Amino acid sequence: MAASGAFGAAGTSYAARQFPALGTLALVATAGGKAIDLAEEVLRHELGAIDRACSRFRAGSEIARTGRAHGRPVRISPLLAEAVAAALMAAEMTGGAVDPTVGAAVIDLGYDRDFEEIPAESARPVAPPRPAPGWRCIEFDPRDRLLRAPAGVVLDLGATAKAFAADRAAARIAEVIGAAVLVNLGGDISVAGSPPEGWAVGIALDCATSPSTTDVVVALRQGGLASSGTSVRTWRRGGRRLHHIVDPKTGDCARTCWQLVSVAAPSCLVANAASTAAIVWSEAAPQRLSAMGLPCRLVRTDGSVLALNGWPPDPPGADQGRAGVGVRHSGTAA
Numbered sequence: 222m223a224a225s226g227a228f229g230a231a232g233t234s235y236a237a238r239q240f241p242a243l244g245t246l247a248l249v250a251t252a253g254g255k256a257i258d259l260a261e262e263v264l265r266h267e268l269g270a271i272d273r274a275c276s277r278f279r280a281g282s283e284i285a286r287t288g289r290a291h292g293r294p295v296r297i298s299p300l301l302a303e304a305v306a307a308a309l310m311a312a313e314m315t316g317g318a319v320d321p322t323v324g325a326a327v328i329d330l331g332y333d334r335d336f337e338e339i340p341a342e343s344a345r346p347v348a349p350p351r352p353a354p355g356w357r358c359i360e361f362d363p364r365d366r367l368l369r370a371p372a373g374v375v376l377d378l379g380a381t382a383k384a385f386a387a388d389r390a391a392a393r394i395a396e397v398i399g400a401a402v403l404v405n406l407g408g409d410i411s412v413a414g415s416p417p418e419g420w421a422v423g424i425a426l427d428c429a430t431s432p433s434t435t436d437v438v439v440a441l442r443q444g445g446l447a448s449s450g451t452s453v454r455t456w457r458r459g460g461r462r463l464h465h466i467v468d469p470k471t472g473d474c475a476r477t478c479w480q481l482v483s484v485a486a487p488s489c490l491v492a493n494a495a496s497t498a499a500i501v502w503s504e505a506a507p508q509r510l511s512a513m514g515l516p517c518r519l520v521r522t523d524g525s526v527l528a529l530n531g532w533p534p535d536p537p538g539a540d541q542g543r544a545g546v547g548v549r550h551s552g553t554a555a
């Protein structure tokens with residue numbers, strides 16, 4: 222995942238904690254440094270629950286157990302029901318560009334375990350791509366929490382679960398500690414009760430980048446911000462360079478003209494769905510994102526930048542998406 226990294230609350234002191242979770246880095250920051258120990262505790266609890274419900278890498282996770290139902294309807298927990306509803310919303314919003322039925326295709330590409338466990342290079346050839354069955358084949362009754370996927374369909378909530386978790390955790394932490402909070406899960410950022418000046422958020426290709434060394438920094442006052450790219454989560458298999466964003470129509474890695482897309486939206490879930498879909502949409506992304514009215518910044522593979530819907534322009538001389546010391550820009554993204 223590409224990164225949007227918390228830089229701090231403009232004009233306000235803050236405290237932050239960071240730890241590995243969900244195959245990425247999780248960060249929580251509180252304005253004024255209020256109750257940071259409790260904020261971390263709540264975040265760890267929330268992410269543990271998400272992992273147990275949604276991880277396709279855990280044989281005992283709830284989503285894995287539903288996959289062994291062989292086409293029979295399964296009653297699922299309230300948390301997984303919320304996560305499934307979020308995934309189906311993202312699929313509908315993006316016209317299927319973000320689709321939870323890509324699981325088999327992702328596995329065929331070699332993304333069949335936590336990313337850090339995937340060999341950087343393997344001689345094993347890639348299986349012929351299989352288009353995703355399509356999200357409309359999923360039967361879901363949110364009232365009774367009944368979920369049915371046709372036999373053989375592998376559900377993968379990876380495209381939405383982190384953003385869903387960021388929104389859920391930020392809201393919960395703000396409620397518990399009574400202070401402004403920012404949650405960043407590998408570039409999926411959600412804020413709740415944000416200070417009036419907003420959180421300063423750095424934009425970079427890698428979520429491990431120090432926000433203080435990014436050239437492009439925007440102020441996030443509400444909702445969420447997410448960045449998607451194809452430069453960081455990559456591996457080689459059978460002589461091919463592969464990445465983690467799959468085009469559901471082909472079942473193969475998305476062929477795209479963008480190296481990084483950042484979107485601000487009323488929620489991290491919406492921002493992430495739009496930024497991920499933009500990678501899949503490729504050349505059609507500017508027109509589609511313009512129609513959605515969401516502030517966004519798109520970086521082409523040649524380094525050129527396109528800002529739409531009120532996203533502030535980059536400062537002069539900015540390194541377009543790569544970490545580097547430069548002028549910090551505090552325009553407003555949302």
